[in-house]
Amino acid sequence: MLKRELRVILISLVVSLILTAVKFIAYGMTHSVAILSDALESIINVVAGAFASYSIYLAGKPKDENHPYGHGKVEFFSIGFEGAMIFFAGVLILVKAVQYFIFPKELHKMESGIWLLGATTVANLLLGIYLKQSGKKLNSITIAGNGQHIMTDVYSSAGLIVALLIIQFTGWNWLDPAVSVIMGLLILVNGYKLMRRSISGLMDETDMQVVDRVITILSAHRRENWIDVHNMRIQQYGNNYHIDCHITLPYYLELNDAHDEMKRVEVLVNKEFENSEVEFFIHMDPCIPSCCHYCLKAECPVRSHAFTGEITWSRDNVLPNRKHGV
Template sequence: MSESPQKYIYYSIAASVITMILKTWAWYLTASVGLLSDALETLVNLSAALFALATLTKALKPADDNHAYGHGKAEYFSSGAEGMLILIAAVGIVYASVERFMSPEVPQNLGAGLGIALLSSVVNFATAKIMLKGAAVHDSITLEADAKHLLTDVWTSIGLVAGLGVMLFTPPSWAFIDPAIAMIMGGNIVFTGFSLIKKSFSGLMDNALPHEELLVIDTAIRTCGGEDILYHGLRTRKAGSHRFIDFHLLLPGDSTITDSHHLCTEIENCIKSDLKNCHVTIHVEPKEDVASYDCEETGGLCGSMVRLKASFGDKD
């Protein structure tokens, strides 16, 4: 892969700087607490992008003696920290909104301010779409989290513009609309922050790969070894963009080491052809030996469980 995923973070940093300038200008013109909340969220965007750049740089480092499985988990710290920054911004927004409720004030130059806010949304939307494509190419949770954060900014800004736009046609007594919209934006931002933290926590806890990917693994094993092949102890996890897969494969006891090795290599290649950045470890056992059926001790999934889960979905 020739391009580096880091270049997409630079796009995010540039977009955050541009939109922060635009939204701060809009707030300066209008004195709207709603537009202030929008500007504060953009400051969080910039902080999150800078943190994402640092963690992504760390995650891209190759495995070494002290990190035999690589540095991919660093990406989860980025999405978790971004979620925390979003929550901090939400607290500031709610605080400013409460103050404005106590002392209502009609925003000034609202038309110009809203136009500037919409322009900043266009910048964020274009950047987010580019980053989502990069996230798909590089399978990066950091890029995905940052892109979704920018999209959240877009939708909240559009909602803000729509809400404040009503004030262009209402009397001064409707000044409460401004802080009310800011409070709603704060609630939406809190939801986004908790979602990112939850996803980060799941990655750090070594959650199994999603069921559609487990089915890909099962299909690869059965395609190479036959529909009746037995396996168990399927354990999977993901660290950044890297997938780690290991399982026990039961073969006839009279199979030669060479034949077993060739089959394992074929299965590994088949899995890697459908799933990116895979590290596959296969432990071969004789299927005639009772000791090979140590499913309870090994843990993980067997073939029938994978098919069952794929059929009924995640019930956790």
């Protein structure tokens, strides 16, 4: 899978390099600060693609003594770096726009510039769709983040083309730096979002969508010996996950039987998480009398209370560090 990820990101890098060159050609022809803004953002695509290539290579290295959970965290550094670069590009674009407001330049060959920008926008659209689909299929946050950035570039370029067409037919040249200001602000927001996601991953912020997915899998295949699941914590390392949790089992199970139950959990979740490795660290809790009223085990030899109803597993009772009903 590592080779596939590298191939995808290298395609992105080469295409972004070509499109960036075309945009700078369009700027040289037109002297439009808005087109320059788009070209500056595209430089970030190239730099981010190069950094992403290295991060994917590093994330694919096996675990070792110094990195017992693998090297996947580097992907969060990758999207954080990309976000910081995008943010810097937004600031640079705003500075350039203000300069053009104060010292306006005459625009040239707008029609040719619009055609070139239109061609790069279509190419970026196809690249963005390819990256987002590949990121989802390969479960790579680096590729998905790169695709998100490319799609943002597509939207801003499309808006820019509309503005340039208005300038072409009306002669309102003041729109050129005005549009550049809007683009700069949008780019700042996008850069902030990527940096925010990077910090969340590095700080091991819980991804509730992954929590819900794990809970759904365990609920759908619930066994009578799995009395409850609690104190669940999920950490992401690249496209792999480490899950800590407590599972309450009948206290009289032999060690081999209890181990087999935990192995079933690990195999089950890994089977459902395609293209990812899920490592479990499960603490086994013995049941207590207060568990009897929701225990599903029909033939329990030590039941002290009648069964009153099944407890549905959810974030509310799976994440806290306490047995259900206690």
